[in-house]
Amino acid sequence: MARESFLSFSPPALSEAEVQAVMAVVKEGLWLSSGPKTKEFEQAFQKRVNAPAALALNSCTAGLHLAMAVHGVGEGDEMITTPLTFCATANVVEHLGGTTRLADIDRETLLIDPKEIERAITKKTKVITPVHYAGQPCDMDTINALAAKHGVKVVEDAAHCMPSKIGAKWVGDTENLATFSFYATKNITSGEGGMLTGSKALVDQARVLALHGLSRDAWNRFSKGASWKYDVVEPGYKYNLPDMASALGLAQLNRLDELYSARMAVVRLYENAFKDSKYLKLVRTRPDVQSSHHLFVILLNLDSLNIDRDQFIVELGERNIGSSVHYLPVHMLTYYAKKYGWTPESFPNAHWAFQRMVSLPLSSKMTTADAEDVVEAVDDICKKFAR
Numbered sequence: 001m002a003r004e005s006f007l008s009f010s011p012p013a014l015s016e017a018e019v020q021a022v023m024a025v026v027k028e029g030l031w032l033s034s035g036p037k038t039k040e041f042e043q044a045f046q047k048r049v050n051a052p053a054a055l056a057l058n059s060c061t062a063g064l065h066l067a068m069a070v071h072g073v074g075e076g077d078e079m080i081t082t083p084l085t086f087c088a089t090a091n092v093v094e095h096l097g098g099t100t101r102l103a104d105i106d107r108e109t110l111l112i113d114p115k116e117i118e119r120a121i122t123k124k125t126k127v128i129t130p131v132h133y134a135g136q137p138c139d140m141d142t143i144n145a146l147a148a149k150h151g152v153k154v155v156e157d158a159a160h161c162m163p164s165k166i167g168a169k170w171v172g173d174t175e176n177l178a179t180f181s182f183y184a185t186k187n188i189t190s191g192e193g194g195m196l197t198g199s200k201a202l203v204d205q206a207r208v209l210a211l212h213g214l215s216r217d218a219w220n221r222f223s224k225g226a227s228w229k230y231d232v233v234e235p236g237y238k239y240n241l242p243d244m245a246s247a248l249g250l251a252q253l254n255r256l257d258e259l260y261s262a263r264m265a266v267v268r269l270y271e272n273a274f275k276d277s278k279y280l281k282l283v284r285t286r287p288d289v290q291s292s293h294h295l296f297v298i299l300l301n302l303d304s305l306n307i308d309r310d311q312f313i314v315e316l317g318e319r320n321i322g323s324s325v326h327y328l329p330v331h332m333l334t335y336y337a338k339k340y341g342w343t344p345e346s347f348p349n350a351h352w353a354f355q356r357m358v359s360l361p362l363s364s365k366m367t368t369a370d371a372e373d374v375v376e377a378v379d380d381i382c383k384k385f386a387r
């Protein structure tokens with residue numbers, strides 16, 4: 001029996017704590033832009049992942065853009081990333097006049113394959129941007145060693161990573177620049193928002209660029225006894241996170257352990273239900289990492305079904321189950337395909353995964369009954385369309 005109400009793919013898990021936190025900023029009414037709450041959020045986040053430094057931003061995209069700018073990416077420079085990411089990872093390089101290079105993924109983990117990165121490195125490579133897809137950390141030892149060998153920088157797209165670990169270290173506990181997202185569907189959210197972490201020197205450079213290139217931030221200029229004086233040291237951007245959003249983000253960060261364990265309960269239920277299925281395959285988790293499980297991706301075994309992925313999603317919808325696809329690979333997006341002459345087969349593993357992947361609903365807000373409804377719907381579709 002299909003469920004009666006629609007299960008949305010990834011609703012935010014908000015509580016009274018978030019409501020009170022945002023209301024307190026509004027009620028106080030002193031400073032709505034980036035001020036004391038944003039400082040507090042930055043400091044709490046930095047501490048939580050043991051980052052050398054942290055900068056709160058109004059998106060993860062802003063963090064990626066600043067990271068590329070800080071590393072001086074411009075015309076003639078190449079940035080290598082995975083085809084299996086959101087367009088933002090590549091778009092920021094295009095904004096700066098740089099060139100996007102892609103390195104195919106591993107079919108088991110869906111993570112960028114370091115061997116493919118090595119094949120893509122040229123004299124023009126300036127940055128490698130591994131994406132910790134679905135919250136599973138990439139093989140950073142190998143990627144960092146490759147970068148050191150070729151004298152290139154690493155920017156980690158950690159949009160999905162709260163909380164992810166490599167061994168005992170949190171993603172973010174590195175001198176590399178790493179960018180996190182607090183977009184509405186992310187594990188913790190501030191509505192829109194992001195955090196850039198990394199070495200103090202790099203984050204300090206990004207901090208100036210994040211607010212027009214101003215020598216001091218607005219809050220410091222408007223507080224009592226402060227001087228109005230400022231200078232612009234280079235033309236920067238407007239990427240600061242306001243206090244209202246920071247209050248929301250901070251309240252979510254304070255609930256991270258609780259939110260993660262609720263998320264993991266759903267993940268375990270799915271894993272147990274699907275691990276022996278002949279109709280689908282689960283993504284392999286690398287040894288010695290903790291995934292944040294931002295997404296729960298299943299890969300359909302198309303040989304045992306007589307429908308394709310798109311029809312599978314329609315069938316889920318008909319059973320009142322929301323779902324999504326992460327992602328339409330970068331090399332298949334019109335702009336990139338045209339500019340670089342890529343065809344779907346240019347990155348065969350990403351294309352292979354794309355044809356089979358479905359992201360099932362996953363949120364800390366889901367109940368056991370919700371997760372069981374998803375399992376029931378998936379099983380029902382598999383049985384109905386078994387080949």
Ligand SMILES: Cc1ncc(COP(=O)(O)O)c(C=O)c1O
Binds near residue numbers: 059
């Ligand atoms: C892998 C990846 N990188 C970057 C982004 C951009 O994040 P934001 O929406 O916070 O700019 C996203 C957002 O979905 C993402 O999934």
